[in-house]
Amino acid sequence: MSDDQWFEHLVDTMGQVAPERAPARLKSKVYSALVARMAESGPLLDLAETKKAGASLCVFENALTVVPLGTNIRSMNPCRICHARVMGERMEHAPVFWPGCPYADFHHH
Ligand SMILES: [Zn+2]
Numbered sequence: 001m002s003d004d005q006w007f008e009h010l011v012d013t014m015g016q017v018a019p020e021r022a023p024a025r026l027k028s029k030v031y032s033a034l035v036a037r038m039a040e041s042g043p044l045l046d047l048a049e050t051k052k053a054g055a056s057l058c059v060f061e062n063a064l065t066v067v068p069l070g071t072n073i074r075s076m077n078p079c080r081i082c083h084a085r086v087m088g089e090r091m092e093h094a095p096v097f098w099p100g101c102p103y104a105d106f107h108h109h
Pocket residue numbers: 058059060061082083084085100101102103
């Protein structure tokens with residue numbers, strides 16, 4: 001069997017296997033780490049601004065946009081205030097269902 005044929009055979013075989021998905025817990029941790037890294041290099045975009053730009057916010061982030069707080073609190077790492085993060089990083093099928101939340105998305109898609 002030539003190399004080409006061998007690889008074609010391999011691809012055919014792999015195509016029949018359901019694609020493996022990263023565990024939701026892992027996705028949650030990676031997401032938290034990425035946002036934490038972004039926050040290190042400067043303040044994140046203000047949540048109210050983000051909402052105005054048409055992005056969806058989760059319930060916890062939304063709550064912060066309506067509460068009259070200082071902008072330093074609004075622009076803090078939104079993941080740290082989301083209750084889904086705590087469960088999302090520890091459970092594989094976390095019971096987090098609110099829309100607009102990346103953690104909820106990881107666990108239900
Ligand atoms: Zn959230």
